[in-house]
Amino acid sequence: xxxxxxxxxxxxxxxxxxxxxxxxxxxxxxxxxxxxxxxxxxxxxxxxxxxxxxxxxxxxxxxxxxxxxxxxxxxxxxxxxxxxxxxxxxxxxxxxxxxxxxxxxxxxxxxxxxxxxxxxxxxxxxxxxxxxxxxxxxxxxxxxxxxxxxxxxxxxxxxxxxxxxxxxxxxxxxxxxxxxxxxxxxxxxxxxxxxxxxxxxxxxxxxxxxxxxxxxxxxxxxxxxxxxxxxxxxxxxxxxxxxxxxxxxxxxxxxxxxxxxxxxxxxxxxxxxxxxxxxxxxxxxxxxxxxxxxxxxxxxxxxxxxxxxxxxxxxxxxxxxxxxxxxxxxxxxxxxxxxxxxxxxxxxxxxxxxxxxxxxxxxxxxxxxxxxxxxxxxxxxx
Numbered sequence: 239x240x241x242x243x244x245x246x247x248x249x250x251x252x253x254x255x256x257x258x259x260x261x262x263x264x265x266x267x268x269x270x271x272x273x274x275x276x277x278x279x280x281x282x283x284x285x286x287x288x289x290x291x292x293x294x295x296x297x298x299x300x301x302x303x304x305x306x307x308x309x310x311x312x313x314x315x316x317x318x319x320x321x322x323x324x325x326x327x328x329x330x331x332x333x334x335x336x337x338x339x340x341x342x343x344x345x346x347x348x349x350x351x352x353x354x355x356x357x358x359x360x361x362x363x364x365x366x367x368x369x370x371x372x373x374x375x376x377x378x379x380x381x382x383x384x385x386x387x388x389x390x391x392x393x394x395x396x397x398x399x400x401x402x403x404x405x406x407x408x409x410x411x412x413x414x415x416x417x418x419x420x421x422x423x424x425x426x427x428x429x430x431x432x433x434x435x436x437x438x439x440x441x442x443x444x445x446x447x448x449x450x451x452x453x454x455x456x457x458x459x460x461x462x463x464x465x466x467x468x469x470x471x472x473x474x475x476x477x478x479x480x481x482x483x484x485x486x487x488x489x490x491x492x493x494x495x496x497x498x499x500x501x502x503x504x505x506x507x508x509x510x511x512x513x514x515x516x517x518x519x520x521x522x523x524x525x526x527x528x529x530x531x532x533x534x535x536x537x538x539x540x541x542x543x544x545x546x547x548x549x550x551x552x553x554x555x556x557x558x559x560x561x562x563x564x565x566x567x568x569x570x571x572x573x574x575x576x577x578x579x580x581x582x583x584x585x586x587x588x589x590x591x592x593x594x595x596x597x598x599x600x601x602x603x604x605x606x607x608x609x610x611x612x613x614x615x616x617x618x619x620x
Contacts, residue, residue: 239618243485245270250319252276252304252352253326254296257439258368260286262323262477264600267295274298274317276310277326286438289581290600291593304348307355314355321484322365324352327399331372332443334395345398346405353409356424364488365426366480367406371469371509371550372396373430382551385430385505403428403505410503425487427502431476432469432509432550435521435570437577437600439473445518446571449525449533450578459526459533464519469509469550472570474607475563479508482561482618501558509550514567524568528575560617564610573603 249266253259254275266273273296280287293299298317302309304326327345328334334341349367356363374383375390389404391397406428414424439447445461452459483506490498522533555561565573580599581591611619 239620240481240485241269243269243488244321244481247271247321248297248317248319249273249321249323250276250314250317251323251325252348253324254292254299255280255285255287256325256327256329257282257286257436257441258434258473258477259325260290260292260438261436261473261600262325262480263287263292263296264290264597265474265477265481265604267292268601268604271321272297274300274313274319276300276302276304276313278303282440284440286440289438289591289593289596291597304351305343307351310351311355311358314359314361318359318361319363321488322352322356322363323480323484324349324365324367326352327368328395329370330441330443331393331395334393334398338394341394342398342401345395346401349402349405350409353406353413353426357409357413361424362491363424364484364491365424366484366487367402367426367428368476368480369399369402369428369430369505370396371430371432371507371548373400373403374548375400376548380549382549383507384551385507385554415503423491425491425499425503427483427487428505429476429480429483430505430507430550431479432471432548434471434473434476435574436473437574437581437603438596445521446525446574446578449522450529450575453529453531454582456531459522459531460536461518461522461533462536464522464533464535464537465517467515467517468548470514470516470521470567470570471508471510471563472565472573472607474604475510475565475570476508478564478607478611478618479506479555479559479561482559483555485618486559506555506559507550507552508555508561509552510563511566514563514570515549516567520567521571524571525575528572529579562614562616564607564614564616569610573606577603
């Protein structure tokens with residue numbers, strides 16, 4: 239189904255040089271899409287974007303800032319995308335305390351600019367804006383947050399993503415719904431994913447990358463919040479949600495199905511099943527099964543606030559999209575640690591593995607995920 243949906247389609251992907259953006263770019267290329275990426279240079283060194291050798295394989299690779307409306311509008315008008323995936327963001331909670339202005343301008347103004355560029359270009363397209371599970375007003379309650387919950391956010395990152403959700407809703411109601419389900423209209427939805435894991439994430443203050451760095455150096459893993467509970471999922475889980483949502487939106491738009499379009503033009507949670515809502519220490523201990531070592535508790539009473547508990551309801555995605563998670567926590571961590579160990583040369587200061595080898599391993603994991611989805615009877619994976 240996804241192959242038919244994206245083959246030869248023009249896709250604009252913002253944030254394509256980041257961790258999730260690089261995985262999505264690789265998957266879209268595998269599906270035969272014509273991908274234009276728009277982003278700042280890779281945010282880490284090493285970077286998955288460079289390890290995959292993505293630049294020459296994209297239709298276009300544009301270095302640009304989503305805060306630059308003129309530049310983004312120019313690319314939008316030139317590409318005339320049929321699909322837009324907006325992933326460009328400042329994605330780190332702790333970094334948002336250090337750079338709150340950059341966080342808000344990137345995550346809020348960047349989203350405004352993306353939607354304004356679509357509006358002024360006057361093109362028909364389907365848009366998925368990636369936000370986060372942290373956009374909810376989290377009271378730490380032992381319950382699952384669903385899409386109708388109040389938005390909020392204690393820290394600048396979470397708050398900025400809640401603001402981005404409001405921006406998307408306002409643009410939809412003010413500009414895009416006027417077209418109804420006519421082919422000339424714009425369909426837009428937001429995707430709120432849980433904490434993602436996967437090979438090629440080199441950011442600081444992310445649990446598995448931090449584990450890998452410590453293990454590579456033969457030292458105990460320092461864990462800041464061992465008892466914090468998060469909805470852990472492989473990066474491919476959230477990306478499959480983005481792709482399925484975009485495909486269903488586009489189908490409703492093409493079929494002039496206004497009722498279906500209204501049901502899809504909103505927010506969707508993409509999270510794991512209940513068994514994968516686990517404390518941080520469980521993730522670390524599972525990783526140590528595949529890369530032996532030890533860990534120590536680095537909890538600090540002076541650390542910036544981070545929510546202790548966050549659990550997502552994915553009922554809406556299951557009922558309206560036929561989407562559900564495929565890999566539990568154990569296979570997720572197994573696949574992630576396998577990726578890092580097989581590309582270990584990139585972490586030692588020696589010559590990095592060739593890009594075609596990293597891309598081959600990454601595509602194999604995408605194919606393994608798709609096979610698991612097919613085995614689970616998910617129609618979108620056929």
